Amino acid sequence: MRLRPTLCETLLSGLLLIAVNAFAGEDQDSLDWLRVAVFASHQTDYSGVFVYQYGNRVEISRITHIVEPDSEYEKLESLDGPKHEIIRHHGQIWRYSNQQLEQVDSIQGRNRFPALLPEQLSALRANYRIKETGVERVAGYNAQIILFQPMDNLRYTHKIWVHTDSGLLLKAAVLGDRNQLVEQYAFTQLIIGGDIDRLWVKLIASSVNSLPALPKSEQGASVGLSGVPMPVEIPKGGMPVNSGWMVSALPAGFKKTMEVQRPMRGRHAPVTQLVFSDGLSAISVFIEPSDGDEDDVEGLSCRGAVNLYHKVVDGNLFTVVGEVPPRTVMQVLDSVRYNAN
Amino acid sequence: MKKEISVLMDGELFEDEADVLLDRIKRDPAARKDWEMYHLVGDVLRQPEHIHCGLCERVRKRIQDEPTVLAPRGHAVKQRVRAFALSAAASLLAVGVVAWMSLQISPEPAPQMAMQQTAIRPVNLQIRSNSSDYLMAHQEFSPSTDMNGGASYIRTVSYSLREK
Numbered sequence: 001m002r003l004r005p006t007l008c009e010t011l012l013s014g015l016l017l018i019a020v021n022a023f024a025g026e027d028q029d030s031l032d033w034l035r036v037a038v039f040a041s042h043q044t045d046y047s048g049v050f051v052y053q054y055g056n057r058v059e060i061s062r063i064t065h066i067v068e069p070d071s072e073y074e075k076l077e078s079l080d081g082p083k084h085e086i087i088r089h090h091g092q093i094w095r096y097s098n099q100q101l102e103q104v105d106s107i108q109g110r111n112r113f114p115a116l117l118p119e120q121l122s123a124l125r126a127n128y129r130i131k132e133t134g135v136e137r138v139a140g141y142n143a144q145i146i147l148f149q150p151m152d153n154l155r156y157t158h159k160i161w162v163h164t165d166s167g168l169l170l171k172a173a174v175l176g177d178r179n180q181l182v183e184q185y186a187f188t189q190l191i192i193g194g195d196i197d198r199l200w201v202k203l204i205a206s207s208v209n210s211l212p213a214l215p216k217s218e219q220g221a222s223v224g225l226s227g228v229p230m231p232v233e234i235p236k237g238g239m240p241v242n243s244g245w246m247v248s249a250l251p252a253g254f255k256k257t258m259e260v261q262r263p264m265r266g267r268h269a270p271v272t273q274l275v276f277s278d279g280l281s282a283i284s285v286f287i288e289p290s291d292g293d294e295d296d297v298e299g300l301s302c303r304g305a306v307n308l309y310h311k312v313v314d315g316n317l318f319t320v321v322g323e324v325p326p327r328t329v330m331q332v333l334d335s336v337r338y339n340a341n
Numbered sequence: 342m343k344k345e346i347s348v349l350m351d352g353e354l355f356e357d358e359a360d361v362l363l364d365r366i367k368r369d370p371a372a373r374k375d376w377e378m379y380h381l382v383g384d385v386l387r388q389p390e391h392i393h394c395g396l397c398e399r400v401r402k403r404i405q406d407e408p409t410v411l412a413p414r415g416h417a418v419k420q421r422v423r424a425f426a427l428s429a430a431a432s433l434l435a436v437g438v439v440a441w442m443s444l445q446i447s448p449e450p451a452p453q454m455a456m457q458q459t460a461i462r463p464v465n466l467q468i469r470s471n472s473s474d475y476l477m478a479h480q481e482f483s484p485s486t487d488m489n490g491g492a493s494y495i496r497t498v499s500y501s502l503r504e505k
Contacts, residue, residue, distance in 0.1 A: 074491040284479040
């Protein structure tokens with residue numbers, strides 16, 4: 001009689017072990033999909049039309065991604081409304097509208113392939129339940145679906161559809177606490193590799209090299225998008241710093257991936273930016289002296305999965321931006337402290 | 342409507358929402374009836390001794406008519422029986438009231454959930470114009486950019502269209 005529970009226990013623990021191993025194996029495979037997706041997005045030539053959906057809005061755009069020996073070139077064009085393009089090349093971003101090419105951001109000191117770091121992968125495993133939930137067709141291609149369900153309510157659920165052959169992300173959805181759709185990208189048409197128009201890359205490459213890094217005030221194109229004149233002495237890129245700013249209430253698994261001091265359009269003083277990531281989403285904290293602008297009153301706003309919260313505390317303007325729920329950006333902002341050491 | 346009234350009575354509505362709902366209750370006789378009914382239910386649950394339906398009395402009588410299982414011995418036992426009878430009546434009543442309430446309420450989703458959703462909501466859905474620069478600066482370092490490349494820049498593109 002006494003043997004029975006022992007036997008049961010042994011059996012049960014054996015079963016548990018098998019289950020755990022199976023789970024670990026599954027996690028591993030699912031994370032491999034993620035690694036493949038990151039690699040493919042940098043290494044593949046593709047061009048396609050995708051739908052971006054958030055709230056009750058739908059927007060359609062075309063994206064073209066070309067890998068040249070020197071770097072990647074990427075062009076994003078709106079297909080609805082006024083014609084508008086964003087071009088990315090080597091950490092620099094240009095906006096093309098009204099026949100004018102204008103640089104809007106420039107960040108150096110960034111790895112060319114900032115693929116997922118091992119510690120980010122372990123953070124992912126610790127903070128999300130990861131599983132493969134089947135194969136579906138997206139834009140005519142077969143895609144493996146991988147679901148990332150957070151263990152806490154400080155982050156969103158992510159669901160990605162990865163092309164089983166190329167590893168490209170064909171669709172990505174962000175879901176809230178009650179599985180409501182927060183935002184979604186999905187390709188409706190996509191050409192992978194092959195004959196993709198490269199003419200624009202040459203045009204961009206030549207015009208980019210002849211353009212000043214950032215327009216200067218005297219040159220007409222000097223007015224920022226928000227109508228604020230750009231300071232002439234704005235330096236290029238960001239400088240890595242150890243600013244002394246600390247965030248104490250980050251959700252588990254968020255590790256600092258960046259800390260820079262950088263210029264920002266329409267801002268008089270350089271802005272300190274700290275970036276934290278759990279491997280799937282990131283939280284940026286911006287700190288700058290408040291210039292007493294009435295726009296700087298406390299507020300929370302959002303666009304798709306990105307929430308933005310800003311607040312002035314003791315003469316500093318804090319802005320927290322991230323693909324995390326509103327409660328998380330608020331919690332993070334309220335825990336920012338200055339540690340002089 | 343019933344769910345909203347229930348939420349209002351639990352004090353979980355925002356002030357402006359409560360005002361609107363109270364106005365509707367004043368105008369709509371059906372809503373008013375619901376409002377009164379919910380208050381009655383609340384009162385019954387809080388003070389069961391004040392109900393005038395005679396249910397207690399009837400349950401007590403039925404129990405007295407039943408053959409007594411516990412052999413009555415002396416005054417103390419009789420009192421215990423009476424206490425038992427009363428508590429049995431009370432629980433029966435409670436079951437009845439709860440059953441009735443659940444019939445009234447259960448088809449609706451739990452109102453607390455709905456409230457949690459609205460408790461934290463973005464103040465303005467339209468991001469301020471100069472916030473686009475913060476979004477742009479953030480996007481470059483977000484893993485979403487690594488996964489779907491420039492597609493995630495759509496977050497910074499489209500509202501800059503509206504911005505002009």
